[in-house]
Amino acid sequence: MMNRKKSVFSFLNQVLDDQSLNPQEYTVIKKCADEIEQGTDINRALLTLKATLSALSVKQELSPSGLSCLSEISRREPSTSVSSMWNFMMKKKKD
Numbered sequence: 001m002m003n004r005k006k007s008v009f010s011f012l013n014q015v016l017d018d019q020s021l022n023p024q025e026y027t028v029i030k031k032c033a034d035e036i037e038q039g040t041d042i043n044r045a046l047l048t049l050k051a052t053l054s055a056l057s058v059k060q061e062l063s064p065s066g067l068s069c070l071s072e073i074s075r076r077e078p079s080t081s082v083s084s085m086w087n088f089m090m091k092k093k094k095d
Contacts, residue, residue, distance in 0.1 A: 008046070009036050011072065018065045025066040028052045046077050 012033040016026065032049040036042055053070040056062045062070070 005036055005042055008042060008073075008077070009033060011076070012036070012069075015065070015069045020063055020065045022061070022063050022066065024056060024061065025053070025063060025069070029069060043079075046073060050074065 012029055015021070015029055016033065021029070028049060032045045035045040050070065050073060053062060053066060053073075057067060057070065
């Protein structure tokens with residue numbers, strides 16, 4: 001694994017050790033960690049994780065630990081936000 005993958009994978013595993021995560025949070029964070037370990041595109045895995053945790057947050061179903069995870073991933077990986085991914089996919093206009 002590259003350094004970025006190692007760093008994110010290590011962080012996610014630390015989060016998974018937190019006993020205060022609710023079952024939904026644990027499941028989505030574990031899925032993301034497993035995908036990264038198996039070689040899934042890290043940007044796609046993190047985008048899915050952020051989107052899922054954000055949706056739980058909107059429904060006020062995110063524990064303090066889940067919110068902390070979302071905040072830290074967003075801070076560490078700002079380029080995996082939905083708008084950043086969208087901007088990347090859009091073709092640049094030629095003048």
